[in-house]
Amino acid sequence: xxxxxxxxxxxGSMADIAFLLLIFFLVATTxxxxxxxxxxxxxxxPPKTENQEEFHARNVxxxxxxxNNQMLIEKKEYVQLEDLKVKVLEFLDNGxxxxxxxxxxxxxxxGGPDKTVSSEMSDHPNKAIISxxxxxxxxxxxxxxVHDVLGxxxxxxxxxxxxxxxxxxxxxxxxxxxxxxxxxxxxxxxKKIKDLFPEIISEVEPxxx
Amino acid sequence: MSKFKKQNKxxxxxxxxxxxxxxxxxxxxxxxxxxxxxxxxxxxxxxLPNAKSVKKVEDKNLVSTVYIGKSIKEGTSGDFIQxxxxxxxVSDVRxxxxxxxxxxxxxxxxxMSTVFKADKGTKxxxxxxxxxELREIDALKIAYAASQTRKDQ
Numbered sequence: 001x002x003x004x005x006x007x008x009x010x011x012g013s014m015a016d017i018a019f020l021l022l023i024f025f026l027v028a029t030t031x032x033x034x035x036x037x038x039x040x041x042x043x044x045x046p047p048k049t050e051n052q053e054e055f056h057a058r059n060v061x062x063x064x065x066x067x068n069n070q071m072l073i074e075k076k077e078y079v080q081l082e083d084l085k086v087k088v089l090e091f092l093d094n095g096x097x098x099x100x101x102x103x104x105x106x107x108x109x110x111g112g113p114d115k116t117v118s119s120e121m122s123d124h125p126n127k128a129i130i131s132x133x134x135x136x137x138x139x140x141x142x143x144x145x146v147h148d149v150l151g152x153x154x155x156x157x158x159x160x161x162x163x164x165x166x167x168x169x170x171x172x173x174x175x176x177x178x179x180x181x182x183x184x185x186x187x188x189x190x191k192k193i194k195d196l197f198p199e200i201i202s203e204v205e206p207x208x209x
Numbered sequence: 210m211s212k213f214k215k216q217n218k219x220x221x222x223x224x225x226x227x228x229x230x231x232x233x234x235x236x237x238x239x240x241x242x243x244x245x246x247x248x249x250x251x252x253x254x255x256x257l258p259n260a261k262s263v264k265k266v267e268d269k270n271l272v273s274t275v276y277i278g279k280s281i282k283e284g285t286s287g288d289f290i291q292x293x294x295x296x297x298x299v300s301d302v303r304x305x306x307x308x309x310x311x312x313x314x315x316x317x318x319x320x321m322s323t324v325f326k327a328d329k330g331t332k333x334x335x336x337x338x339x340x341x342e343l344r345e346i347d348a349l350k351i352a353y354a355a356s357q358t359r360k361d362q
Contacts, residue, residue: 011226011229012225014229015225015228015229015232017229018229018232018233018236019232021236022232022235022236022239025236025239025240025243026239028245029239029240029243029244029245030243030244030245031242031243031244033265033266034265034266034269034272034324034354035260035263035264035265035266035354035355035356035357036263036264036266036324036352036353036354036355037260037262037263037264037352037353037355038264038322038350038351038352038353039351039352039353040349040350040351041340041343041344041348041349041350041351042344042349043344043347043349044344044345044347134333134337135333136332136333136334136337137332137333137334138332138333139329139330139331139332139333140258140277140327140328140329140330140331140332140333140336141258141329141330143333143336143353144258144260144353144355145258145260147260147353148260148261148262148263148355151260151261151262151263152261152262154262155262174264178265178267181267203340205337205341
């Protein structure tokens with residue numbers, strides 16, 4: 001009975017090879033996921049167009065940041081970063097009049113803190129524009145902090161509406177979407193919430209003074 | 210003494226046959242959850258500002274990153290821009306974005322965004338100059354990178 005078997009390959013060095021690869025990947029890769037605040041730039045405008053849209057002053061919430069990172073809102077009031085969110089919420093959630101595209105009055109808006117509608121705040125969330133004017137010397141940290149507050153304000157309102165309509169918060173919808181990119185139903189829900197409170201933030205080119 | 214000698218039996222060797230399997234498993238884990246380090250910094254590594262209302266970047270292939278920070282050399286002031294592996298000028302941004310569009314479908318191009326990874330202390334003037342360039346070439350989707358602070362903070 002002759003037994004011919006192939007000689008076994010020595011697998012002793014396999015571990016070393018695997019370790020080597022492992023260490024290479026540990027060194028050459030990073031684990032952090034980038035987190036960003038995304039915004040959209042306005043389209044390039046031909047200089048001095050005739051049909052520039054005029055916005056009613058009550059529908060524009062003006063934020064000015066100077067080179068010393070101080071903030072002025074609506075040209076009359078100095079605010080700190082902590083107080084900005086409340087002001088923005090009041091402005092957006094006012095619902096004093098009819099919106100654009102014939103959507104009629106804002107039925108889901110809850111008004112200011114005392115549930116009253118102010119004549120100085122926006123007509124409708126889809127008309128409300130936040131205009132951010134900065135100086136060339138403003139620090140990036142302050143700028144991002146303000147954008148963050150604006151984002152938080154919109155997220156808070158959208159959370160409220162998503163909770164009311166679908167029983168889940170807007171952030172959860174976004175999270176679900178991130179894990180399930182092909183889900184059309186989620187897309188529609190997110191779009192609907194976004195339409196209720198569209199993010200209209202305009203950045204004015206910084207003045208050099 | 211003889212009593213003790215009996216205990217001196219050799220311990221059977223631990224089998225290391227499964228070691229490669231374990232290490233390979235670790236290897237695959239790291240290969241899947243990490244991504245390649247993109248660039249080496251030619252400027253001082255930007256310290257990102259903190260923010261709460263941030264989103265995760267969905268597709269890293271559709272993102273071009275503009276780094277803004279201070280120079281490594283002490284005593285130089287002003288903001289420096291880094292694109293890929295080189296220190297660049299504002300005027301270089303245009304070709305950088307154009308290059309990143311090469312070989313992508315129209316749909317992908319419309320989904321591409323530019324991420325600013327700028328240091329906290331950067332002056333907005335620099336950022337504004339780049340944004341102006343981006344508007345010129347219709348690269349309208351931008352994003353400001355920020356490190357996420359916990360929601361309950």
